[in-house]
Amino acid sequence: MQTIQREMKIVANNRRIVSFGPETTIKCTTSDIQRHPLLSLQAAADRIRVPISKTETMSNWCGPQLRDDKIQYAAMDAVVLHNINIGSA
Numbered sequence: 001m002q003t004i005q006r007e008m009k010i011v012a013n014n015r016r017i018v019s020f021g022p023e024t025t026i027k028c029t030t031s032d033i034q035r036h037p038l039l040s041l042q043a044a045a046d047r048i049r050v051p052i053s054k055t056e057t058m059s060n061w062c063g064p065q066l067r068d069d070k071i072q073y074a075a076m077d078a079v080v081l082h083n084i085n086i087g088s089a
Contacts, residue, residue: 003026005027008027012029013029018032018082019031020044020081021037031085033081
């Protein structure tokens with residue numbers, strides 16, 4: 001986790017990092033784009049008509065290598081966050 005935190009700080013020096021809800025794990029500055037604390041990322045994605053699956057949310061992310069479906073899941077979260085942030089699908 002320390003390696004991820006260190007790398008995220010480097011990225012945050014050059015880029016704006018957005019989160020959906022408060023982010024305390026990565027220990028760097030983020031822009032929270034969750035407009036209401038009870039609004040889920042799923043509901044926000046539905047509002048902009050971007051389909052998103054939340055099937056991997058509670059699965060184990062600590063293995064030595066991520067499966068392709070986990071990589072796709074994480075990528076879709078990033079796409080949805082980007083679209084919510086810029087205001088279009």
